[in-house]
Amino acid sequence: MSWTVGFSALASGISAEEPILALLAPRLQTGGLAGEPGYVPTVIVQDFFDFSLYLDIDQADLEVWYAVPAPAAHRVSRPVVLAGDKMGTLLAKNADVLVTMDGHRRELKNAGLFARDGMIEKVGPTAELPATADLVLDLRGHILLPGLVNCHHHLDQLLTRNLTAGQNTNLFPWLQAHYRVWASRTPEDTRAAALVGCAELALSGCTTVFDHAYVFQNGCKVDDQITAAAELGVRFAVSRGSMSLGQSKGGLPPDDCVESEEAILKDSIRVIETYHDPAPGSMLQIVLGPCSPFSVTADLMRESAKMARHYGVHLHTHLCETLDEERYTLQHKELRPVAYMEALDWVGKDVWYAHAVHVNDAEIRLFATKGAGICHCPSSNMRLASGIAPLTKYRDAGVRTGLGVDGSASNDGSNLLIEVREAMLLARLKMGLLPPEGPQTVLSTSDPLRAKEWLTAREALEIATIGGASVLGRSDIGSLEPGKCADFFTLDLNAIAYAGGLSDPVAAVVFCAPTGARQTVVGGRLIVQDGEIATIDMAPVIREHNRNAARLAALDV
Numbered sequence: 317m318s319w320t321v322g323f324s325a326l327a328s329g330i331s332a333e334e335p336i337l338a339l340l341a342p343r344l345q346t347g348g349l350a351g352e353p354g355y356v357p358t359v360i361v362q363d364f365f366d367f368s369l370y371l372d373i374d375q376a377d378l379e380v381w382y383a384v385p386a387p388a389a390h391r392v393s394r395p396v397v398l399a400g401d402k403m404g405t406l407l408a409k410n411a412d413v414l415v416t417m418d419g420h421r422r423e424l425k426n427a428g429l430f431a432r433d434g435m436i437e438k439v440g441p442t443a444e445l446p447a448t449a450d451l452v453l454d455l456r457g458h459i460l461l462p463g464l465v466n467c468h469h470h471l472d473q474l475l476t477r478n479l480t481a482g483q484n485t486n487l488f489p490w491l492q493a494h495y496r497v498w499a500s501r502t503p504e505d506t507r508a509a510a511l512v513g514c515a516e517l518a519l520s521g522c523t524t525v526f527d528h529a530y531v532f533q534n535g536c537k538v539d540d541q542i543t544a545a546a547e548l549g550v551r552f553a554v555s556r557g558s559m560s561l562g563q564s565k566g567g568l569p570p571d572d573c574v575e576s577e578e579a580i581l582k583d584s585i586r587v588i589e590t591y592h593d594p595a596p597g598s599m600l601q602i603v604l605g606p607c608s609p610f611s612v613t614a615d616l617m618r619e620s621a622k623m624a625r626h627y628g629v630h631l632h633t634h635l636c637e638t639l640d641e642e643r644y645t646l647q648h649k650e651l652r653p654v655a656y657m658e659a660l661d662w663v664g665k666d667v668w669y670a671h672a673v674h675v676n677d678a679e680i681r682l683f684a685t686k687g688a689g690i691c692h693c694p695s696s697n698m699r700l701a702s703g704i705a706p707l708t709k710y711r712d713a714g715v716r717t718g719l720g721v722d723g724s725a726s727n728d729g730s731n732l733l734i735e736v737r738e739a740m741l742l743a744r745l746k747m748g749l750l751p752p753e754g755p756q757t758v759l760s761t762s763d764p765l766r767a768k769e770w771l772t773a774r775e776a777l778e779i780a781t782i783g784g785a786s787v788l789g790r791s792d793i794g795s796l797e798p799g800k801c802a803d804f805f806t807l808d809l810n811a812i813a814y815a816g817g818l819s820d821p822v823a824a825v826v827f828c829a830p831t832g833a834r835q836t837v838v839g840g841r842l843i844v845q846d847g848e849i850a851t852i853d854m855a856p857v858i859r860e861h862n863r864n865a866a867r868l869a870a871l872d873v
């Protein structure tokens with residue numbers, strides 16, 4: 317077996333690619349260098365463990381960030397570190413405010429946390445933390461928050477942001493303008509797109525990325541996204557999604573954009589068995605994600621659910637996104653979308669849906685009773701004129717609720733902190749509408765009887781952190797507590813955007829215009845340092861990605 321291994325030597329002060337490659341080259345027993353100009357170097361080796369022994373490192377600062385099989389066949393888990401085989405300790409101290417999102421929703425002043433090997437050991441006032449660590453972050457003037465959890469995205473759509481043909485349409489014609497372009501992308505296109513998307517998310521404070529990948533043509537495999545996410549360093553969950561119902565069989569996508577169900581199910585087994593890591597602290601989990609009621613068959617939905625439950629992986633799909641979808645299931649299945657899901661055994665605690673805009677009260681109660689979760693995607697819903705999801709009703713009913721940027725072609729951005737703000741604003745807009753679009757009342761929004769309807773800044777942050785963790789079925793992320801992953805981000809409270817708003821710094825993060833993360837840490841590792849991606853030189857990736865996007869935009873498909 318051969319392995320692709322990515323390195324970082326940032327801690328040693330070696331930041332350019334050349335010295336690192338020069339350091340590694342004489343030590344390679346087999347294989348060749350595969351680093352691309354400007355990227356964190358990668359090498360291909362035949363046996364990773366022999367290689368790591370061979371490398372064994374008096375260069376104690378040289379770390380292996382990831383080791384993934386090339387082409388396939390092993391599990392990616394926590395980043396492997398050569399030096400002493402541990403990630404060391406991290407001390408974040410002196411944060412003006414630290415938001416824990418723990419059970420008491422504590423907010424601590426002049427505080428920080430101490431982590432070892434990627435897991436938090438202590439959270440508290442700086443004076444009560446250990447005095448030093450291998451990596452120390454002095455966060456004076458900053459707020460420290462749990463890493464945001466993104467519950468719905470399509471990283472490959474970074475290639476078609478702002479495509480002219482899809483600028484002014486709702487979902488169905490928008491999809492029809494994009495399907496063939498997405499199906500034309502290559503594995504190399506996908507890699508650059510996923511790097512850009514994960515980087516953009518990390519710069520907005522996101523530490524866990526779920527990617528709903530579902531278009532696999534032209535040699536593309538979900539392995540492309542997996543490798544890129546590992547390279548960037550985010551915690552990752554990804555669907556082996558699918559489309560199987562082409563136009564000739566009554567579906568929306570063109571026939572040449574869908575796969576056979578036999579191939580989908582076979583590859584789903586491969587992907588789960590190769591990659592899924594359910595352990596606490598896992599860096600990679602697999603989800604099965606048939607795309608939508610109008611692009612897969614009932615058989616594939618049922619078989620996917622059976623397979624997911626056999627392997628203990630979760631299920632995800634788009635649901636109740638538009639009224640067109642509702643008309644589709646009523647016409648083709650004689651059921652509303654949620655009733656259709658129920659008929660397919662697709663309402664349960666191992667399932668979450670993207671959007672869930674057009675639901676009635678009984679359907680919300682069903683989600684709550686059966687434990688199904690939803691991912692709210694405010695920008696996408698506004699951009700495509702899909703409607704406004706009943707976010708506060710979901711929360712009141714006890715439905716697990718998370719937040720997602722959705723695909724970068726229906727949002728044109730991958731900034732999760734913007735979504736936090738928009739979730740709050742959109743819930744308030746819905747509150748102000750009249751029946752039947754708004755709440756079943758004509759009482760003024762200032763009426764005390766409606767006081768509880770106001771979605772607060774803290775509730776919006778809760779949805780994006782601990783809420784998202786719950787939607788993904790994870791209890792090891794979403795809050796800053798001993799025993800949880802050291803996933804967090806910081807914002808500079810001296811930024812112009814917050815000036816004058818610091819009587820309540822936590823609410824300022826949501827009410828004021830979003831700023832970029834100064835530091836983003838995933839599993840105790842710096843992914844964003846001083847407002848820049850620290851793991852990869854992004855400039856050449858952006859250039860390559862722009863070339864790829866221009867090529868796809870020029871296609872006549």
Ligand SMILES: [Zn+2]
Nearest residue numbers: 634670722723
């Ligand atoms: Zn989507």
